[in-house]
Amino acid sequence: MTAVETRQKRAKKENQPPAYDRPAGARRGISITAILPTTVLLLAAVYFLLPVVWVFFSATKSSAELFTTPSFTFGTALWDNIVELFAYENGSFAKWLGNSFLYSIVGALASTLFSAGAGYALAMYEFRGKRAIMVGLLGGVLLPTITLAIPQYLLFAQIGLANTYWAVLIPTMITPFGIYLAYVFARASVPVELLEAARVDGSSEWRTFRSVGLPLLFPGLVTIFLLQFIGAWNNFLLPYIMLTKTDLFPITVAMYMMLNRGGSEPILYTLAIAGAAIAIIPVVAFVLVLQRYWRLDLVSGSLK
């Protein structure tokens, strides 16, 4: 048990704001050695924020203003764009947003759950076929998943699954990378001695998993969930190939549709830009609010 406690303590300590930011001897105020790195970081921030700021300015512009007024000025059409966007294709935009949430939340939850089970089992137990499964997973991580999208579509179609929510959800629910992360995290944070102790106490394997394994895995599972959520939210090719019912589109496919219409139809840049602005709000908010809970270090396995 003590092993767990120390581990938990250490984990807690790591989550605290790093104390070495201001070593005892550091001078107050801005010195020459601080100016250069700070400048580089601020320039980087400007670079990374520029397109996002641009998209919010542009979302306020009418079709005419978009191409004729300077970039960082406000247009007059923000409200019109939003109204038009939500009225587009009989008011489908809200549905597309909802679909994106559905695919991302359900897909990421299921993927996290399945990854937790598989990762824990692989990390904690010895059994026949383990190596084969590991090699299979490795292959799964390396494979360009989108090359599988076409055969997946044809197969799903044959069992009547294409053009349903499942067509996008099922491939989203399984990610070898998520299993790999769960595996790495389980090895790093669930001590084997603990299982033995639990077993001596007469606890079943399931109960040990549920009441000891899962709580220890939790921070890692949050990370897996967030990564899967963002991956699913940003996914374009899979739903693009799987879906022909516009009602089921997530927002990325819908945006692509606005930008690639028929030859005699104008491209809906203003709508696409307003849509882009709205589509990045939830996921950016998500990233910002939850970034403190990330344990991205486990991606590189550097926890050990």
Added chain:
Amino acid sequence: MGQRRTLTAIAGFAAAALVLAGCSGTPESDEAAPQEESGPVTLEFWAWGSNVDKRVAEWNEANPDIQVNISAPAGGVDMPVKVLAAVRAGEGPDMVQAEYTQMPTYVSAGVVADVESIRGELEDAFAENVLDTVTFDDTIFGIPQDLGPALFVYRTDLFTELGVEPAETWDDFRALAEQVRAMPGDHYLANFSSLDADLFMGLALQNGAQWWEFADDEWQVNIDDEASAEVLEYWQGLVEDDLVSTYLTSSPEYIEAVASGKILGQIAGAWAPGPLLNQYPDTVGLWTAAQIPQWESGELRTFARGGSANIVLADSEHYDASVKFLSWLNASDEGAEGLVAINKFTGAKHGQEIDRPAPDLIPEDDTYWPSAVESASGLVNVQWGPNTQVAFTALSDALGAAIEAGEWAKVLPTVQSTVEDDLG
């Protein structure tokens, strides 16, 4: 005890997967059920054309037994891809909007049902050269909706300002382009985009090329021929001498150049006023159309840009209902009038003959629609190949490389060999 728990746990954990599998195993049964013609049916119609949904709504109101559900899972170029994939998957719709250039793709994929059942009606409603574009192996496969006879659509205000007139021949067109470049304001007479493969093919047709021929049970490909080479050389000259711009159609760069009046005109289909109004709402009243330049003055030779037909898919279980709806939408007098009301230049003769108000883009200009009708009368005959889409992709790539890296000499041979290889 432990073991029993373990098993329960496994069962519980695996249940999630089974639930998923269970939910998904059954296909939506009502779609697969054989159709009785008596009850009300719902037809799936994939079409991207703007405002056609208004016509569909009118139909639905008047025909409770045959309801039509219109949606656009893909636009223009991507539509055949979506349709073919869906048909293969047994998920196809009943009816599809098909650009004329896409018709051969559908027909040679074997997914289209013919509409010979209403041949008489179609022959009454459409001119012969229009019906030809949807006829393959002497069988009519589609019902034409709108046409895009080519016109030179240009800015009247800028032409007046510069004191120039539209060109009647291609020689004049070049001279005019030079004149425009020489004037202040960095204007271009027109733009030449590698994405507009259909435009290039049309220009070649106008000059007498015929890219595909079916003789003795075999396809002949004549893309790398003299007539096409002449057209290519002409545009190469314009591009290399910086007499036309080369932005990609619909790119922000292109739209900016048109919006700012840098580009004065374009060779567009008769549908042009609709998209122009949407994209450049500030230019109302500033456009008009002239006939496209000719190689020789005299006989008017034009081609179509875009325009589409509607087809019924072979897998549809509602063939009769679909044909009934589509012929009402496109071939009947009522349908043609309805299409005119939503700003289409109809394939049907009736829609071309009736008096119609000038387009919203140019409300004062009553020469526009007569010009379109005149252009439609000069449409040259076209033989599509079964792999027109392959040719267009290859042509766009090759023209892009020509504009970008000067590889003009490779354009026609590359496209020719790509198309031949694909025909196998």
Added chain:
Amino acid sequence: MSALLQESERAGGEATRTVVLPPKRARKPHLQRHTLFAYGLMAPALVMFVVVFIIPIIYSGWLSMRGRGESSGGAFGPREETFVGLANYVSVFEDDTFWVSLGNLGIYSAIMVPLLMGTSILFALLLDLPRAKAKSFSRTAIFLPYGVPSVIAALMWGFLYVPDISPVYQLASGLGVELPNLLSGDWVYVGIINVVLWGGIGFNTVIIYTALQSLDRSQIDAARIDGCGEGRIAWYIKLPHVVPATIVTGLFSVIGALQIYSEPAMLSTLTNAIDSTFFPLMRVYRDAFAHDDLNSAAAASIVLAIGTVLLSLLVLGGRQLVTRKVTR
């Protein structure tokens, strides 16, 4: 990821990690019960893996050996699908555009991956400097693009690349600098790489930054007391510490680079410099979609998948070499 392999190798011999330590006689039934439980835990993932990966891979292999045969008659008669063996593979290898696309991919990856890793390490080190200011703001800004879908990223940068309407170009020309057009000629690589870097640096930076956090701080303080500059500390202490993390993220970056599709596909509608076969996956999608030739697309994607796996194993081998060196 190599941890996966190493672990499975070690698993056989290393008894200490095995949970159960019963006498040999009792071992068998015990083990079976745990095996059952372990498989139960993995069952959902395994079932899904078979459905989503294994079966489609087999199906893809089957598709790749079929092709279009004779026309069923007439000028527009549909063509029957038949078994063609390895013909699709042969034509993939014989096709110039395939090799050109591979070459483009090589150029792209060779520039993109080192740049991505280099900038990520740089930003991580800067964020780790005690004296730098505005760190949490910059860190958030750097990470934020990770949440932006690549379709949207390419749309935004597409506008920012147009000299006549881009604030970047306007600013530069105001300063008397003429920027090259990133949508023309070979500059298009820069155009693509910029979009990818913009979206990817944040993720890698945060990983390397968090790896830095686990560094023993007393070592650094000692070095500082000894009069070591921050540059020397970064070079001799921090950099070696993040090498393993960098290699793993580098591997993911390589895999990501080989799968590039969305960004160039979106940008290709804006420039003549990106054709429909510019990168291998674009070529696959042209075959599948524009040419409606799933068979040839399947063959090409299998070739690519095998190539990716081989290359990754190569990188993994490299990683094991490097980590061994560093830990020694």
